[in-house]
Amino acid sequence: MNTQTSALARAPFDRTLLLAAPATLFMVALFIYPFLYGLWLSFEPAKGDWLANYHKFFTADNLWPTIWTTLKLALPATLINVGIALPIAFRMRVKSRYQRLITTVLVVPITLGTVLIADGMLTYFGPKGWLAHLLELLPFYEGPIRLTHNYWGVLISLVISGFPFAFLLILSYITGIDPVLARAASTLGASPAAQFRHIYLPLLAPGLAMCFCLAFVQAYSVFPSAVLLGAPAGPTRVISLAAYEAAFEQYDYSLASAIAMIMGFVQLIIVAIVLGLRGLFYRGPVVGGKG
Amino acid sequence: MSGAKSWLDRAWSGLLWGTMAVFVVNVAMLIATVATNSLARRWLGTWLPDGWTVNWYVQAWKDYQLSDILWVTMEVVLAVVLLSLLIGVPAAYALARRDFPGKRALMLLFLLPLMVPPMTYGIPLATVLYKAQLAGTIWGVILANLIPAAPFVILVMTPFIEQIDPNLESAARVFGAGTARMFTSILVPLLAPGILAASLLVLVRTIALFELTFLTAGPDSQTLVVALYYAVFAAGVRAPQSIDAMAMIYMVVTLVWLLIALRFVNPTQLVSRVKEHPRVAA
Amino acid sequence: MKQDFSELRLDRVTRRFAGVGGKAFNALDELTITIKRGEFIALLGPSGCGKSTALNCIAGLLPLSGGTIQLDDLRIDTLPPESRGFGMVFQNYALFPHMSVERNIGFGLRMRGVSAAETTMRVANALKLVQLTGQEHKLPGQLSGGQQQRVAIARAIVIEPPLVLMDEPLSNLDAKLRIETRAEIRRIHHELGRATIYVTHDQDEALSLADRIVVMKDGVVQQIDRPQQIYAQPANLHVARFMGYRNVIEMDVEGATGDCVELRDRGIRLSGVAMQAPPGARAMVAMRPEEIVVGEGPQGRNTLAVRVETVEYGGRDSLVGVVTATGARLFLRTAQSAAPGDALSIHVPAERALVYAPTPA
Numbered sequence: 001m002n003t004q005t006s007a008l009a010r011a012p013f014d015r016t017l018l019l020a021a022p023a024t025l026f027m028v029a030l031f032i033y034p035f036l037y038g039l040w041l042s043f044e045p046a047k048g049d050w051l052a053n054y055h056k057f058f059t060a061d062n063l064w065p066t067i068w069t070t071l072k073l074a075l076p077a078t079l080i081n082v083g084i085a086l087p088i089a090f091r092m093r094v095k096s097r098y099q100r101l102i103t104t105v106l107v108v109p110i111t112l113g114t115v116l117i118a119d120g121m122l123t124y125f126g127p128k129g130w131l132a133h134l135l136e137l138l139p140f141y142e143g144p145i146r147l148t149h150n151y152w153g154v155l156i157s158l159v160i161s162g163f164p165f166a167f168l169l170i171l172s173y174i175t176g177i178d179p180v181l182a183r184a185a186s187t188l189g190a191s192p193a194a195q196f197r198h199i200y201l202p203l204l205a206p207g208l209a210m211c212f213c214l215a216f217v218q219a220y221s222v223f224p225s226a227v228l229l230g231a232p233a234g235p236t237r238v239i240s241l242a243a244y245e246a247a248f249e250q251y252d253y254s255l256a257s258a259i260a261m262i263m264g265f266v267q268l269i270i271v272a273i274v275l276g277l278r279g280l281f282y283r284g285p286v287v288g289g290k291g
Numbered sequence: 292m293s294g295a296k297s298w299l300d301r302a303w304s305g306l307l308w309g310t311m312a313v314f315v316v317n318v319a320m321l322i323a324t325v326a327t328n329s330l331a332r333r334w335l336g337t338w339l340p341d342g343w344t345v346n347w348y349v350q351a352w353k354d355y356q357l358s359d360i361l362w363v364t365m366e367v368v369l370a371v372v373l374l375s376l377l378i379g380v381p382a383a384y385a386l387a388r389r390d391f392p393g394k395r396a397l398m399l400l401f402l403l404p405l406m407v408p409p410m411t412y413g414i415p416l417a418t419v420l421y422k423a424q425l426a427g428t429i430w431g432v433i434l435a436n437l438i439p440a441a442p443f444v445i446l447v448m449t450p451f452i453e454q455i456d457p458n459l460e461s462a463a464r465v466f467g468a469g470t471a472r473m474f475t476s477i478l479v480p481l482l483a484p485g486i487l488a489a490s491l492l493v494l495v496r497t498i499a500l501f502e503l504t505f506l507t508a509g510p511d512s513q514t515l516v517v518a519l520y521y522a523v524f525a526a527g528v529r530a531p532q533s534i535d536a537m538a539m540i541y542m543v544v545t546l547v548w549l550l551i552a553l554r555f556v557n558p559t560q561l562v563s564r565v566k567e568h569p570r571v572a573a
Numbered sequence: 574m575k576q577d578f579s580e581l582r583l584d585r586v587t588r589r590f591a592g593v594g595g596k597a598f599n600a601l602d603e604l605t606i607t608i609k610r611g612e613f614i615a616l617l618g619p620s621g622c623g624k625s626t627a628l629n630c631i632a633g634l635l636p637l638s639g640g641t642i643q644l645d646d647l648r649i650d651t652l653p654p655e656s657r658g659f660g661m662v663f664q665n666y667a668l669f670p671h672m673s674v675e676r677n678i679g680f681g682l683r684m685r686g687v688s689a690a691e692t693t694m695r696v697a698n699a700l701k702l703v704q705l706t707g708q709e710h711k712l713p714g715q716l717s718g719g720q721q722q723r724v725a726i727a728r729a730i731v732i733e734p735p736l737v738l739m740d741e742p743l744s745n746l747d748a749k750l751r752i753e754t755r756a757e758i759r760r761i762h763h764e765l766g767r768a769t770i771y772v773t774h775d776q777d778e779a780l781s782l783a784d785r786i787v788v789m790k791d792g793v794v795q796q797i798d799r800p801q802q803i804y805a806q807p808a809n810l811h812v813a814r815f816m817g818y819r820n821v822i823e824m825d826v827e828g829a830t831g832d833c834v835e836l837r838d839r840g841i842r843l844s845g846v847a848m849q850a851p852p853g854a855r856a857m858v859a860m861r862p863e864e865i866v867v868g869e870g871p872q873g874r875n876t877l878a879v880r881v882e883t884v885e886y887g888g889r890d891s892l893v894g895v896v897t898a899t900g901a902r903l904f905l906r907t908a909q910s911a912a913p914g915d916a917l918s919i920h921v922p923a924e925r926a927l928v929y930a931p932t933p934a
């Protein structure tokens with residue numbers, strides 16, 4: 001007993017920290033290690049010098065444009081999702097009888113999954129689908145609109161699958177802000193718009209940044225819908241698809257890893273920009289300067 | 292002046308409700324399209340099909356070996372939920388209750404898998420699993436799915452544990468409860484709602500997670516999403532109606548779980564316990 | 574938005590809520606009062622009696638279910654809070670956590686489009702008024718409770734509102750700070766020269782601060798009066814109990830001449846003053862422990878023979894619990910020493926034994 005106490009006194013190690021050990025080991029073994037392995041692999045090309053894969057990526061006509069193709073889909077989709085979710089969630093922040101019903105209805109598309117959305121869109125938006133039928137009833141409708149097998153198909157599917165998630169996340173951030181703050185602002189003369197601008201928006205900034213990042217990852221990794229709904233040979237040849245082809249069609253794991261690393265790198269740049277913007281947003285109020 | 296303001300207000304309100312209506316109506320029509328097609332005898336460019344049948348479901352069940360796939364899906368999902376809770380909840384407890392050097396780095400480690408596209412680590416992971424001879428097995432699929440699931444549990448549970456008064460644990464100790472008793476009689480009951488919420492959300496997410504399963508699964512370890520993808524991708528061989536039947540089965544499976552989740556978790560409270568107010572205190 | 578006013582009139586202001594089982598109840602029932610410029614009004618009552626509801630109705634944070642509010646000839650109860658221009662101090666301060674002290678205080682001025690130069694100057698003045706000069710760049714989370722509280726006050730008064738509303742502003746402070754800040758609030762009220770409505774459940778606070786006190790119970794106004802009146806002449810038994818009339822006994826009415834009522838309960842006789850006319854066959858008599866004295870009254874009137882049960886030492890005096898021959902328990906404060914079991918004579922002046930109609934306990 002005595003020795004035990006003195007031993008503890010010598011090394012006051014907090015055993016609670018051990019609780020984090022399994023998760024940490026797991027992440028190191030299955031996330032960090034493969035990641036580093038992939039990084040190493042990307043510098044070990046089948047032929048050529050150590051940078052050959054990266055050289056190939058940035059010169060091949062069917063590889064480097066995939067970055068822009070993906071960003072052109074992911075950025076608008078994320079902006080639309082967050083941009084629409086924010087005002088709707090703001091409107092839904094007050095507890096009412098409808099709040100729960102409407103949030104449930106808006107959240108249901110989460111269950112659809114990209115494949116079902118793609119499959120459904122192919123029929124519903126297709127040339128003989130219900131939407132075409134409905135539009136034919138309009139007097140000024142001319143010719144079929146094409147919403148599948150192109151850019152728009154993929155964008156729409158990204159909005160359908162991404163919006164509910166963005167909405168749910170923003171809603172729970174907004175409802176976490178003490179409504180008394182907005183009431184205090186209103187007694188000081190702040191109109192609802194000013195309350196949003198001066199109270200909700202700055203307090204939401206961290207949550208919005210987080211939400212933007214998570215929604216962006218989702219859109220940026222777009223894969224099944226780009227294949228099923230888009231034009232995977234051209235306008236919607238996204239970077240995931242290029243990586244997949246390299247790995248499982250050409251069996252060039254080294255090149256595939258290089259593409260995966262580039263993909264992760266671009267993603268992290270976007271995250272860094274968003275977090276940087278959040279910092280900008282913040283510094284004003286925190287330091288308390290003019291304006 | 293106030294007239295102009297209320298006019299603007301109403302226009303804004305109308306715009307919001309209009310957007311929501313367009314979204315909901317189109318999604319509903321989309322689901323209805325799939326549902327109708329899966330029950331249609333023949334449906335060629337008319338408003339409604341010629342006749343109705345459930346044969347596509349029977350056919351899909353047989354052709355795609357749905358019973359096997361559903362069984363695999365269930366095994367994967369249950370294993371992922373249990374294992375992610377098992378390693379995620381203790382880690383969340385340590386993060387919520389203790390301050391230690393390197394805590395921020397650890398939080399980053401747990402946040403990163405959610406911030407990096409699954410493809411980025413999925414492809415190297417697939418090669419690592421292949422070397423470990425786990426690729427294509429159900430264990431490979433489970434391990435791969437745990438990578439985003441465990442951090443997700445930590446992300447949900449940490450703020451949940453933070454809002455439980457640590458004095459309750461101290462009180463239990465003062466009144467003589469050892470660590471194990473304290474855990475079972477105080478913490479588990481208090482954490483139960485959070486654990487339930489986290490596990491249901493992990494469940495829904497894992498059913499829907501495509502990329503990692505797609506990269507690591509073999510023919511015997513496909514889950515429903517991946518099977519569905521292959522079915523659509525290889526369309527032309529099978530009747531589209533039986534693919535739609537499979538899609539409906541997929542949707543119903545997830546929907547049931549989501550609705551169960553929403554009964555226990557108010558959607559507005561998922562992360563509202565996160566202290567995302569700026570850290571003002573010194 | 575008015576900057577100054579001469580009176581605020583509340584006319585039968587009512588607010589209903591859905592209570593248990595969806596049955597509506599009046600959280601605030603027909604509050605009618607006219608508040609003059611310069612007045613300090615306290616809303617006093619136990620927790621849940623509708624004080625905050627009343628304040629929120631005046632601020633515009635809750636729509637009324639009935640009644641009107643007028644600021645001079647302007648009807649304001651239909652205006653949103655941002656158009657009423659009142660200053661409000663919230664119970665938990667509701668300081669904006671992401672803004673420095675300076676920006677918190679200047680918020681209302683910025684919302685009014687006051688120029689940056691003037692805002693800086695007025696914020697500096699407000700900081701001086703609440704004695705927080707030098708803290709302007711801190712965030713609310715870096716301040717102590719008392720400092721946060723003063724920022725909240727500064728934020729409410731810097732806009733020079735016609736009316737300052739305060740909802741239990743001192744309830745989160747410790748006892749010493751509470752008494753200090755109380756004096757400060759009174760001083761600021763005088764310097765501003767406008768009106769203040771102050772919600773509290775603490776009778777000492779209300780007595781020391783207010784020009785007039787509104788005592789409430791279950792949403793209904795019980796009495797509106799000057800502190801001295803409320804203290805000495807509570808309008809009914811509820812007010813009396815709330816104001817420290819701890820000894821309440823039920824007795825038979827023997828007779829009444831004018832305000833003076835003769836009471837009897839078996840062997841005990843008391844005479845008191847009727848506060849509610851006219852008492853029936855039974856009445857309640859209420860007395861403060863401080864106003865019962867040890868010894869015989871003049872000509873032995875209003876004197877009771879009692880036995881000491883408990884003695885609670887309190888420094889300058891003790892709170893002595895006694896029991897009468899009829900078994901009624903009374904408390905009195907006395908500097909004399911007493912011990913349990915002692916027999917005592919006590920008496921209460923007839924004008925300090927207040928007689929009320931009996932109410933169900």
Ligand SMILES: Nc1ncnc2c1ncn2[C@@H]1O[C@H](COP(=O)(O)OP(=O)(O)O)[C@@H](O)[C@H]1O
Nearest residue numbers: 590591600618619620621622623624625626627
């Ligand atoms: N938003 C509300 N919905 C329903 N009942 C409420 C609401 N706000 C207050 N009440 C009820 O109204 C009564 C008065 O509340 P309040 O004015 O807050 O009392 P207090 O005097 O303690 O400030 C209480 O019974 C309270 O439960």
Ligand SMILES: [Mg+2]
Nearest residue numbers: 621624625626
């Ligand atoms: Mg209150």
